[in-house]
Amino acid sequence: MSRSADPGHFFQTDASELTRGRRAAKSGNKKGDPIVLSSKILNIAADPFSPNSVYVAESAGCIRRVNIETKNTRAIYSGPTAPLTSVAIGGQGGAFVFAGCWDKDIWSWERESRTVSKRYKGHSDFVKVVICAKIMGKDVLISGGADSKIIVWDTATGERLHTLRDMKDGMMAVQDLALDPKHSTDEEIILVSASSDPHIRLWRIGLLSSSQIVDLAPESQGKPPRQTILEHQTSVYRVMFWGDDEDAELWTASADGTAKCLSRAKNWSVEDTYVHGDYVRGIAVTGDWVVTAGRDEDVKVWDQSTGKLRHVYDGHYDEVTGIVALPDGRIVSVSIDGTLRVWEMSTAAFEKAIKEKEGEVEPKQSIMTAEEEAELADLMGSESE
Template sequence: MQSSDPEHFFETDAAQEKRQRRAAKAGNKYGNPISLKSKLLAALPDPRSPAAAVLVAEAAGAVRLVRLDDPDDTKTAYRGPTTPVCCLAVGGPNSGTLFAGCWDKTIWSWDLASRAPGRRYVGGHTDFVKAVVCARAGGKDLLISGGADKKIVVWDLVSGARLHTLQDSVVNMLSVQDLAVDHASSTPDEVSLISASSDPHIRRWKIRLDGWEQVVEAPPDAPGTDRRTILEHETTVYKLVLDLDGDEADLWTSSGDGTAKCLSRLRNFACEDTFHHGDHVRAVAVTDQWVITAGRDEDIKFWDRASGKLYCSLQGHYDEVTELVLLRGPSGSGERVCSVSIDGTVRTWPLEKAGLDAAVREQEKPVKEAGEEAGANGLLSAEEEAELAALMEDDE
């Protein structure tokens, strides 16, 4: 009989320790977890209920609607793919179509309301589709996808025709990780697109119906030289977020170098602020008050946007966090942030300080109780261990 139990195979000490730690952590209820049966690779707000529901991309090959205030209602799903769904977008006429990029090298679509399958976009990529966004130029709705094949493909959203394939012919572009439409720089006839990839270079593109070009410009601090890319990270850039739609919208990024950064539009997308999360930072979300980061280390970190200082770090997930989604009701009411993870859970976290403080106290309580129990058993608490260490240093 064959077995998939990792305990039946050779494991390094580090792998065994990680597995045991995650197993011990799996039962926690922090962030009001909604548990699904598959690894979760991406998410976005449901435009019909942006404060209370998210659409999540499952490794099992479906897109699932999760109503965050009704954790038992997770049966609504958009089905068709038989391989993992990597990325999601909503767009088209009246923003009524859901798009999903998949491991099968194609993009699937459904009517958002009826869940009826729509057009399938095939033949553009030769590897996983890892990013997809919707845009509009020259009176046409466009779908733009990025793949592990190092290509960005522009599609006519309605007909499914391939219009352009974008590639950097000078600076080698690796697997595309994320795409963002820069509305502040776009016009009715031209889409301004920003791309991130497994190399540290962030690229900018101009896309029209009749052609495209990569943005090449002279940086203000080095006149006479050309800059083909924005180079502020040391390795893979996973996420691109534009925090506003206005002319001053800054670009926020997260990277495998362990940082999230604010790239200032007024400084030609030079780095303005750096947040040292640690380990791979897979996701970043931004509000007027907070910069929120998450990734491989499983924690959700809240940074004070004004001071740049870490406000708190919240535990809950027991595997890599893949996406952060801001949930906003009418006029910004009911704001929360939602996180999804390889661990198969969807969790929500408050954004107001009082709620964050309460979450921190909730997570500190078991640690405090464990310390008190250890003291009652004649063992030293963490504070006592620290005092003893200080005394021993004084004696040396």
């Protein structure tokens, strides 16, 4: 017996029917010059070797390298049979592509040949994020999982060097990881982690030792000590540093509907807040603009100098799962709708988009009453008899 996957063949609430109808009507739009892939896109990373390319992680179980200019999507890293949640480039000068997977493993491929390399096994639940680093000249891979664990791996051998977990505060699923560019050194790195609780944690990691940093506001500064950064109300989905290494601030995106800039000089307290309005899944920063995106499908652009909303790009028709800034300042967004879209970041581009939106054809409203429309229908019917 055949089974249908069409949602229209199943019972649905009025709200879900309206959502499905709205997304179907919106799906054909060409905003952001969409590149359409065959499955949901769950993550995106910039290509460190090409200013016009990105890597995306797909629910179909593959990593794909996409050239934004040529729209070439043929470079595929395959093998997994479960969705891939994250992607990173690193190891031996960027010779490998790494991906976290729903099958609890981290997959790797040789970047040039696209052949499968090692599989890193150690998590007991979905791997949510992977990043690459170097400690004392050794390439390491760092992963975070839904099992609340952060694991540090020797990239070359696959050996587990450290397993980190905040047992005291009951850290939940790890959502994202970032390296502090100011305080990380050749001997040890400072890692920032975000999870499905509101707490942001810091970790000190060397080759032979690792520990959680629990003196974020030392008493010597005249402030009460705290063990975590607590500036959001619920899950934090993204953490990233932006700016010169010495002054880089910590930027965050949360399910509480906000993105925030946390000030290094103020011991990671809030400098600016951007109220996106729904779950924020991605954040990117350029010289002039802060860009947020998430569950409401919109890519919102904020003026970094004033904190005010400058423009809203509305091309996606399902949740936006990630955004990255290209070297030239453009933003690439990816979505569960299976598309990549590219957005220009300039006042001229915003004004052009507004004019195009104003010029969109709206359904014409009838100037006749219901009675007149009924009479016309009767007349047309009689003429055809």
